[in-house]
Amino acid sequence: MVTVYRLNINELNEQFIEALQALFKDREVEITVTEVDETAYLLRSEPNRRRLLQAIKNIDNGKDT
Numbered sequence: 001m002v003t004v005y006r007l008n009i010n011e012l013n014e015q016f017i018e019a020l021q022a023l024f025k026d027r028e029v030e031i032t033v034t035e036v037d038e039t040a041y042l043l044r045s046e047p048n049r050r051r052l053l054q055a056i057k058n059i060d061n062g063k064d065t
Contacts (some may be wrong), residue, residue, distance in 0.1 A: 006036065 003023075009015075020029070043049045058064070 005016075042052060
């Protein structure tokens with residue numbers, strides 16, 4: 001079973017750990033920490049990618065839109 005939790009590091013507290021312990025009880029779990037890169041996420045979609053790249057070009061050319 002794979003369960004993904006996405007949260008800000010400031011939300012990682014005792015209540016979260018206790019919830020994990022209750023959910024998985026005596027089972028062994030593996031915890032992997034990955035920093036989320038919002039830019040990569042936004043560039044995955046081709047329409048978003050085109051829009052963002054055009055916005056970058058506009059900024060480079062001194063345009064507001």
